[in-house]
Every structure is written in C-alpha cells, then in structure tokens.
Amino acid sequence: MRLFISDDAAAVACGADRVAARAEALGLKVIRTSSWGLHWLEPLVEIESADGRTGYGPVDPSDLEALLRGELEHKRVGAIAEHPFMVRQDRLTFARAGRTRSLSLDDYAATGGWAGLERARAIGPAAILEDVTASGLRGRGGAGFPCGIKWTTVRQATGARKYIVCNADEGDSGTFADRMLMEGDPFCLIEGMAIAGLAVGAGRGYVYIRSEYPHAIAKMEAAARLAAPLIAPFEIEVRVGAGAYVCGEETSLLNSLEGRRGEVRAKPPLPAVEGLFGCPTAVNNVLTLAAVPWILAHGGEAYAGFGRGCSRGTMPIQLAGNVKHAGLFEAAFGLTLGELVYDIGGGTASGRPVKAVQVGGPLGAYFPPTLFDIPFDYEAFAARDGLIGHAGIVVFDDTADMAQQARFAFKFCAAESCGKCTPCRLGAVRGRETIERVIAGEDRAANLALVEELCETMKFGSLCALGGFTPYPVMSAITHFPQDFER
Amino acid sequence: MGRLMLASALEEIVVRHAAREGPLLPILHDVQREQGYIGEADVRRIAQALNLSRAEVSGVVSFYHDFRRAPEPLPVLKLCRAEACQARGGEALARRAEERSSGRVKVEPVYCLGLCSVGPSAMVGDTVHARLDPDALDALIETIA
Numbered sequence: 001m002r003l004f005i006s007d008d009a010a011a012v013a014c015g016a017d018r019v020a021a022r023a024e025a026l027g028l029k030v031i032r033t034s035s036w037g038l039h040w041l042e043p044l045v046e047i048e049s050a051d052g053r054t055g056y057g058p059v060d061p062s063d064l065e066a067l068l069r070g071e072l073e074h075k076r077v078g079a080i081a082e083h084p085f086m087v088r089q090d091r092l093t094f095a096r097a098g099r100t101r102s103l104s105l106d107d108y109a110a111t112g113g114w115a116g117l118e119r120a121r122a123i124g125p126a127a128i129l130e131d132v133t134a135s136g137l138r139g140r141g142g143a144g145f146p147c148g149i150k151w152t153t154v155r156q157a158t159g160a161r162k163y164i165v166c167n168a169d170e171g172d173s174g175t176f177a178d179r180m181l182m183e184g185d186p187f188c189l190i191e192g193m194a195i196a197g198l199a200v201g202a203g204r205g206y207v208y209i210r211s212e213y214p215h216a217i218a219k220m221e222a223a224a225r226l227a228a229p230l231i232a233p234f235e236i237e238v239r240v241g242a243g244a245y246v247c248g249e250e251t252s253l254l255n256s257l258e259g260r261r262g263e264v265r266a267k268p269p270l271p272a273v274e275g276l277f278g279c280p281t282a283v284n285n286v287l288t289l290a291a292v293p294w295i296l297a298h299g300g301e302a303y304a305g306f307g308r309g310c311s312r313g314t315m316p317i318q319l320a321g322n323v324k325h326a327g328l329f330e331a332a333f334g335l336t337l338g339e340l341v342y343d344i345g346g347g348t349a350s351g352r353p354v355k356a357v358q359v360g361g362p363l364g365a366y367f368p369p370t371l372f373d374i375p376f377d378y379e380a381f382a383a384r385d386g387l388i389g390h391a392g393i394v395v396f397d398d399t400a401d402m403a404q405q406a407r408f409a410f411k412f413c414a415a416e417s418c419g420k421c422t423p424c425r426l427g428a429v430r431g432r433e434t435i436e437r438v439i440a441g442e443d444r445a446a447n448l449a450l451v452e453e454l455c456e457t458m459k460f461g462s463l464c465a466l467g468g469f470t471p472y473p474v475m476s477a478i479t480h481f482p483q484d485f486e487r
Numbered sequence: 488m489g490r491l492m493l494a495s496a497l498e499e500i501v502v503r504h505a506a507r508e509g510p511l512l513p514i515l516h517d518v519q520r521e522q523g524y525i526g527e528a529d530v531r532r533i534a535q536a537l538n539l540s541r542a543e544v545s546g547v548v549s550f551y552h553d554f555r556r557a558p559e560p561l562p563v564l565k566l567c568r569a570e571a572c573q574a575r576g577g578e579a580l581a582r583r584a585e586e587r588s589s590g591r592v593k594v595e596p597v598y599c600l601g602l603c604s605v606g607p608s609a610m611v612g613d614t615v616h617a618r619l620d621p622d623a624l625d626a627l628i629e630t631i632a
C-alpha cells in the first residue's frame with residue numbers, strides 16, 4: 001500500500017518526517033509529494049486505493065496503526081482534490097501542488113511541464129512578449145507592474161549581456177507561496193525563467209533565495225542541476241540572501257547579488273535598463289515567473305479570462321495567522337476580504353471574533369471587519385489606503401492590541417532600514433518612541449499628531465517602500481482602531 | 488561551531504567561488520558555515536584575495552543580520568517574531584523562551600520563516616518547528632540546551 005506525505009517545510013515543521021519514518025518502519029511505501037496547501041491538516045497522509053487517494057490529517061506517528069486498521073475515521077478528510085477548500089480554487093500556477101514529486105522530471109513532464117517553453121521556442125521573442133502582455137500579468141512581488149511592459153523594456157535595452165533575476169526573498173510576514181512553489185514545483189519556476197530569457201534575450205538567470213528557506217534552497221539547487229540540459233543554453237544559478245528584509249527590494253537585491261551592502265539604488269536608471277552589473281535585467285517575483293509557463297501553454301487570452309478590472313489572472317492568496325483554514329488559496333482576483341476570511345478561512349483558529357486582518361505584509365494596512373467588502377484586486381485595495389502586496393492575509397482575533405501592532409511596524413522598519421534616507425532611518429526610530437509614549441498615556445493627542453506628521457514625512461521623503469509604506473500599517477491601526485490608542 | 492579555520496581552508500573557499508560573478512556573499516556564507524563566524528583576520532584575507540578594501544568587506548559583513556563577527560558559544564534558537572506568529576501567541580512564547588533558556592540557549596528573533604500558516608514557528612540550524620505551544624517550546628529548548 002502506498003502513502004503520500006508532503007515534504008514541504010510547513011508539513012515537515014508539523015512533523016511530516018516523523019510520520020513518514022514511522023510509516024516506513026511499518027513496511028509501507030511512502031511517496032513524498034508537494035503540499036496541497038491545506039496546512040491546518042498537515043501532516044496530511046493520503047492512502048492510495050482502487051478509487052484514488054484518501055486523505056487523513058493532521059496525522060501523528062502514533063495514529064498510523066489505527067489508520068491501517070481503518071480506525072482513524074475522525075481524521076478522515078476524503079479525496080483532497082474534492083475538498084471544499086480545493087473546489088473553490090482556480091489552480092493555474094499551483095496546478096501540481098499536492099499531486100507530484102517536486103524533483104521528478106517524469107512527473108513534471110507528465111503533467112504538462114515544458115509545454116510553455118516548447119511553444120515559446122516555436123513562436124519566438126516577439127510573440128512571447130505579445131502573449132505575456134495580452135495575459136495582463138502583473139508583478140506578484142508587490143508593486144503590480146505589468147510584466148509585458150517590463151520584459152519589452154529589457155528586450156529593447158542594449159547591453160553586453162542581459163539577466164533574469166528571480167526575486168525569491170519573500171520577506172513579508174504572512175506569505176509563503178514563493179517557498180511552496182520552489183519546494184513543490186521548482187521546474188515550473190525554472191521553465192518560467194527560461195521563457196523570460198528567450199523573451200528578453202538573456203542567457204543567464206539568478207534565483208535569489210532568502211537564507212531562512214533552507215528547504216527551498218536545496219530543492220531549487222537540485223532542480224537547477226536536473227533541468228540544466230533541458231533549458232540550455234540558458235543557465236540558472238541559485239544565490240542565498242543573508243537575512244536582510246530590504247534585500248527584497250529589487251535594487252537592493254541586485255547590490256546584494258553583486259556582493260555589496262544591500263542598499264537601495266535610486267531609480268532611474270531602472271533595472272530593466274541598467275540592472276545587474278549594469279546590464280539590462282528583468283527582476284521578477286517567483287509567482288510572476290511561475291505564472292508564465294501556463295500563459296505560454298494556454299495563451300495570454302486564457303489567463304486574462306480570469307480576474308476583474310485591471311487585475312487579470314489568478315493570485316495565490318496565503319491565509320495566515322489566527323485563521324482556522326490556513327494555507328494556500330489560488331483564485332481569480334475579485335473575492336472579497338470577507339469571503340476569504342470567513343467563508344474560506346473559516347474565521348479565527350482561536351474561535352474568537354476577528355478583530356483585524358493585515359494584508360500585504362509588514363508594509364500593508366490593517367483592516368477591520370467593517371471593511372471586509374473590499375474585493376481582492378490591486379486598485380480596490382489602493383483605493384482604501386492598502387495594498388495586496390504579495391497577497392498574504394494575516395488574521396488577528398480580538399485579543400490583538402493594534403497600538404502594539406503600530407509600534408511593531410515602526411520597530412520593524414527601524415531594524416530593517418538600509419539607512420540610505422533620513423525619513424526612514426530616523427523617522428522609524430522616532431515613530432516607535434512616540435507610539436510608546438502614546439501607549440504610556442503621555443500627552444496622547446499631541447503625540448498621535450506627531451506620529452501622523454512623521455508618517456507624512458516618511459511617505460513622501462523615502463526612497464523605497466520600506467520607509468514609504470510603513471505609514472500604512474501605522475495609520476490604518478490608528479484610523480480604524482482608535483480605542484486601542486486610548487487605553 | 489567556533490572552530491578556527493586554517494588559512495588553507497579559507498583559500499579553498501575563495502578559490503571555489505572566485506570565478507563566479509559577485510562571489511563575496513557565497514564566500515562569506517561558506518566561511519560562516521565552516522567556522523561559525525567571520526573574524527577580522529578572515530575579512531582581511533578575503534579582501535586581499537578579491538582585491539577589495541577591508542572596509543568594503545567589513546561593511547558587507549556588518550550589513551547582513553546573518554553574519555556573525557564573533558563565535559556564538561551557545562546553541563541558537565531562532566524564534567519568529569513577525570506578525571502572523573504574533574497573531575498566534577508568538578510574543579508570549581518569546582517571553583517564555585527568554586525565561587527558560589537563560590544562559591543555555593541563545594534566543595534570536597527572526598522575521599518570518601514562511602511557516603505563517605502553522606505558527607508560532609522556530610528554526611534551529613536548518614530544522615524547522617511549528618505550532619509551538621509552551622510545552623513544545625520547553626521540550627525544544629531542553630533538546631538543544
């Protein structure tokens with residue numbers, strides 16, 4: 001009998017390796033796959049039978065014997081592909097999640113792998129650019145810049161050589177889709193990078209992965225070796241960050257790749273014109289690049305058929321924090337925050353009322369349930385002084401103290417600032433001190449006014465979004481949760 | 488960790504990466520993996536080998552949170568202190584970790600391990616831990632102390 005158990009880091013952190021080892025000790029054949037993304041059920045064990053795979057979770061090593069005797073019914077989840085959490089999704093980028101072995105070239109090819117690259121090779125750069133532009137794909141790293149425009153700029157730029165740089169720094173709290181994709185379907189990212197290389201005329205690509213992701217680093221390195229002959233003459237190399245949040249900012253990342261301090265560069269010049277080692281460079285997020293094989297295989301129009309307004313296609317949304325059904329939910333743009341938090345997320349894990357969600361990482365706004373009618377799309381969030389960023393949704397229950405969250409936002413900015421501009425470097429430190437005074441009850445009104453002033457200065461005087469967007473979490477906490485600043 | 492590295496070992500690391508574009512970070516990572524930190528003498532030798540100034544290499548080492556400039560005698564527990572883990576009780580856990588580990592384990596903050604759906608999370612070396620509650624945390628500290 002065969003058992004399927006994920007080797008994704010989230011599953012492993014919950015004990016999947018111990019479950020797998022116990023199953024093997026019991027003489028079972030264990031196959032390690034990627035994770036479906038239903039993380040509240042990890043470690044998830046699927047048993048194969050004549051009518052497919054049946055899931056059980058979360059499974060403890062001590063559950064296995066009961067499972068084999070058919071006595072683990074209370075943990076029976078059924079067929080995962082038919083689970084309500086799965087049925088509501090549009091899995092394009094994460095089509096293979098849970099279904100394949102991440103480093104199996106056979107599994108990859110058998111599930112449509114390399115079809116995008118094949119077509120890209122057949123149609124050539126101009127037609128690739130047309131397709132990516134028609135897809136409406138926007139950068140998934142946070143800024144939402146149209147991918148087709150960026151690639152066209154790199155294509156047209158002149159330089160000794162050109163590069164594709166994959167931004168896998170994924171520093172935002174509440175996000176893990178890049179990690180899951182690299183661990184679970186690394187060939188998909190490699191295929192996307194190879195297509196990008198063809199489109200812009202680049203011969204070499206780097207994947208810059210944060211050091212906090214040892215599993216992803218190991219999988220990407222192995223996958224790059226295995227896939228090398230299939231993507232040649234294009235070459236891919238994995239590089240590892242060194243624990244600096246700001247290195248997710250694209251110009252800071254380029255400095256880091258070059259072996260320098262990760263300070264942000266002033267723009268222009270855009271990296272598309274003068275990027276890595278001064279050469280034209282397409283810097284793209286993991287999810288942007290991983291959407292490309294599907295687009296090339298199915299056509300840009302098909303991708304644009306998902307979504308709403310100027311937000312086309314699907315977004316791998318990450319439900320995190322205090323939420324019952326935490327995990328990966330890839331869906332077309334347009335679901336409301338309320339649908340995501342309550343209907344799909346199932347409310348809080350603690351069972352207490354939802355107080356707030358933070359969307360888009362440490363630079364994203366906090367929203368109260370009264371604003372949960374906002375549809376998930378770039379413009380709708382911007383209109384409410386927020387951002388979808390890398391699409392992490394962090395849920396907080398009513399025990400959260402939003403004044404502490406505002407303080408944390410400044411503290412984080414101060415700790416991670418690259419130091420290049422004063423409003424960010426000093427503003428964050430002063431902001432934290434001032435919020436601490438508010439919390440201590442010193443001269444509240446005056447100090448809150450000072451916080452607001454500091455936020456204005458940071459917003460308009462910072463070179464990058466670390467200093468420029470820290471005001472979002474701070475001001476949204478003050479605006480939507482004033483009672484927490486009056487205790 | 489904390490072994491002193493031979494000049495020849497450093498030499499070997501530098502040679503291994505010298506032909507790469509932008510070799511400095513890969514070299515620093517390897518040196519730290521080998522001896523647990525990057526000392527003044529290493530900075531000097533790396534600078535020499537790459538034809539950089541000592542200030543340049545030193546500036547890079549100090550910029551990144553990962554790099555240590557002195558050996559760390561204690562085992563290190565990296566506990567996530569970012570928002571999604573805060574929302575699952577991470578801060579109370581961090582206070583407990585400080586109390587329980589005093590002098591035996593170095594508890595360091597880390598801002599997100601990508602395990603935000605199963606927090607609170609921690610990492611020891613390359614091993615990840617999730618769904619930490621007070622009991623699991625205590626057990627983890629006792630295992631590594």
Ligand SMILES: Cc1cc2nc3c(=O)[nH]c(=O)nc-3n(C[C@H](O)[C@H](O)[C@H](O)COP(=O)(O)O)c2cc1C
Nearest residue numbers: 139140141167169170171248249250284285288465
């Ligand atoms: C402080 C800061 C951190 C960022 N972190 C990331 C990151 O971890 N991953 C990412 O893809 N983009 C990050 N970005 C956005 C990048 O600068 C850039 O917009 C992105 O890599 C472009 O790729 P895309 O167009 O495919 O999104 C960050 C930006 C800032 C200002």
Ligand code: SF4
Nearest residue numbers: 418420421424464467
């Ligand atoms: S805003 Fe902050 S992180 Fe960004 S460039 Fe300025 S100092 Fe650096």
Ligand code: FES
Nearest residue numbers: 567572600602603
């Ligand atoms: S916030 Fe703790 S793992 Fe992401």
